Amino acid sequence: MKRDIFSDEHELFRSQFKRFAQAEIVPKIVGWDEKGMSDRASWKRMGEEGFLGANAPEKYGGAGADFLYDAIVMEELSALRAHGLMMSLHSDICMPYITDFGTEAQRAKYLPGAIAGTTILGIAMTEPGTGSDLAAVQTSAIKDGDSYVLNGSKTFISNGQIGDLFIVVAKHDPRADPPHRGISLFLVEATTPGFVRGRKLDKLGLRGQDTSELFFQDCRVPADALLGGVEGRGFKQLMTNLQQERLCIAVASIASCRRALDDTLEYVKGRRAFGQPIGGFQHIQFRLAELATEVEVGQAFTDKLLAAHVRKEQIVSEVSMGKWWTTDLQKRLTSECLQLHGGYGFMREYPISTDYADAAVQSIYAGTNEIMKRIIARNLGLDLC
Ligand SMILES: Cc1cc2nc3c(=O)[nH]c(=O)nc-3n(C[C@H](O)[C@H](O)[C@H](O)COP(=O)(O)OP(=O)(O)OC[C@H]3O[C@@H](n4cnc5c(N)ncnc54)[C@H](O)[C@@H]3O)c2cc1C
Numbered sequence: 001m002k003r004d005i006f007s008d009e010h011e012l013f014r015s016q017f018k019r020f021a022q023a024e025i026v027p028k029i030v031g032w033d034e035k036g037m038s039d040r041a042s043w044k045r046m047g048e049e050g051f052l053g054a055n056a057p058e059k060y061g062g063a064g065a066d067f068l069y070d071a072i073v074m075e076e077l078s079a080l081r082a083h084g085l086m087m088s089l090h091s092d093i094c095m096p097y098i099t100d101f102g103t104e105a106q107r108a109k110y111l112p113g114a115i116a117g118t119t120i121l122g123i124a125m126t127e128p129g130t131g132s133d134l135a136a137v138q139t140s141a142i143k144d145g146d147s148y149v150l151n152g153s154k155t156f157i158s159n160g161q162i163g164d165l166f167i168v169v170a171k172h173d174p175r176a177d178p179p180h181r182g183i184s185l186f187l188v189e190a191t192t193p194g195f196v197r198g199r200k201l202d203k204l205g206l207r208g209q210d211t212s213e214l215f216f217q218d219c220r221v222p223a224d225a226l227l228g229g230v231e232g233r234g235f236k237q238l239m240t241n242l243q244q245e246r247l248c249i250a251v252a253s254i255a256s257c258r259r260a261l262d263d264t265l266e267y268v269k270g271r272r273a274f275g276q277p278i279g280g281f282q283h284i285q286f287r288l289a290e291l292a293t294e295v296e297v298g299q300a301f302t303d304k305l306l307a308a309h310v311r312k313e314q315i316v317s318e319v320s321m322g323k324w325w326t327t328d329l330q331k332r333l334t335s336e337c338l339q340l341h342g343g344y345g346f347m348r349e350y351p352i353s354t355d356y357a358d359a360a361v362q363s364i365y366a367g368t369n370e371i372m373k374r375i376i377a378r379n380l381g382l383d384l385c
Helices: 006-034 041-046 067-079 088-103 104-117 236-270 282-309 316-340 341-346 349-362 369-379
Strands: 120-124 140-142 145-155 165-171 183-189 197-201 212-222
Touching: 006 041, 006 067, 041 104, 067 088, 067 236, 067 282, 088 104, 088 120, 088 165, 088 183, 088 236, 120 316, 145 165, 145 183, 165 212, 165 236, 183 212, 183 236, 197 282, 236 282, 236 316, 282 316, 316 341, 316 349, 316 369, 341 349
Parallel strands: 120 165, 140 165
Antiparallel strands: 140 145, 145 212, 165 183, 197 212
16 A cells, blocks of 8 residues: 655655665675674764754754654665664664754754764663663762763663763752652763773674663763753653654564565465465465554554654654554564464574564563553553542
């Protein structure tokens, strides 16, 4: 079915990105997966070609275009299984914190490098002791003269090894009541003394991503590293921007589902058993027909979310619905498609095996699917029960 949210200009941009990706991304994917991280040169090339700042303000080198351009890059990277290059984390999750909440000096200092792909971004929220319960973070950022001194540990941080600048969630007031009022966000450069990169973590899937530990050991940053320059706004800033982060996951999930389904359709047409292609068995036809239906339904809802997001509507609850539903579908679909590959599905040389492993995390990060359902339930008025 033709998707109606994209204009001819969007489709032209998609073709340009596909050409670029075939020439410059595809040859790198296996290497990223083996090494466990992407490479700086690829980020720079993405920046040079305008694929990191499509949605960023023109004033700092972006194209000032709508979010659909970034969604196109996300979809195409997902379809290629180029998970090592976390463009959406950089451009659509981290960059907006600086664009939306940064001071003019912070925007001027960091956005041009981020858009050019020379300043790679990450966000450090999660800690060994807390993930879903963000208000419980323990990392502190205590004011000392005209600096803040950060102490604490973060874990599971994407771009942890390659990143140059991290948005760090910390408590400027560890005794604040309620605790979320004590949270601020800080822009911490990776070259700051006391910023220490820990292990690159060994993961089940997304093997091309450098998910890492980070440590802050008396890490002194200037007072103007406080995002937006006002203490205590961190929690609100996080809650505001999580809508886009979760929409990114839904967009990537549906694109990944489509790729896994297409590969499986090809497989069942070629694989023979009992004298016929296995795709001729009615059970397999029905399962694939059902999955194809779910992908179309998921795509239609995700496109509706995208259109509403571009119109700047507040759709926190609906995006939460999209995030849990699409990622849940991705997990079921990749499991079923692996099954349809038989033993070959379990072999690493068949991409469905990595699709299955990569899908597992989609219901966990950017807010677990249980947290998504809590948000929806709250919006249904069920918190009062
Ligand atoms: C590959 C990967 C990349 C990541 N990248 C980043 C990153 O770049 N930056 C970053 O800051 N973090 C990142 N994370 C961390 C991720 O956001 C957290 O893992 C996630 O928020 C869950 O937190 P947790 O692991 O502490 O689980 P917990 O919060 O301990 O949750 C454990 C289980 O309890 C459930 N649960 C918790 N509270 C409730 C509740 N109130 N009601 C019902 N169920 C509940 C959860 O849904 C989950 O099933 C990444 C994680 C992974 C695996």
